[in-house]
Amino acid sequence: MRKYSQGKEYKVIAFCISRFNREDQAKHIGFLCRYAKEYGYKVFVFSTLTDLYFDDINDHGEKQIFSLIDVSAFDAIVIMPETFKSVDVGREIADKQNFAAYLILSDKVLHSLAAEKPTTIEEFGHISGIGEFKKVHYGKVFTDAIRNYLDGIKQV
Secondary structure (H helix, E strand, O other): OOOEOOOOOOOOEEEEEEEEOHHHHHEEEEEEEHHHOOOOOOEEEEEEEOOOOOOOOOHHHHHHHHHHHHHHHHEEEOHHHHHOOOOHHHHHHHHOOOOOOOOOOOOOHHHHHHHHHOOOOHHOOOOOHHHHHHHHHHHHHHHHHHHHHHHHHHHH
């Protein structure tokens, strides 16, 4: 499905995260949103106030936010499963629309990237949780984004 705003085609990424109320999460999502915008993507964040730990009636209510996701409206859906205590959330989203759930980088790896800010593919490969496959397939994208971010800070 093609989406247009002001005559320009754009793509939409959905982020699924729980307890999006911590400063570090806000920084990561903010960074990803700014990066996505540079490449013409719009971002939609699905979040809960709880981490779905107790799996009680309140958590079941909170989890309903994810039932609103219509994957056909998004070009990509990023599920951050390590933020959920209830491990079935990502699987439910994937199963509902009959697609495979993939995780590129965990929250822990994103924290390391934000802290260490690798600017070369070699440095990227030294981050715990980055194997050869991720280094080869995603290293350039992430290191380019980090360099652009750091260049933006220097200019301010």
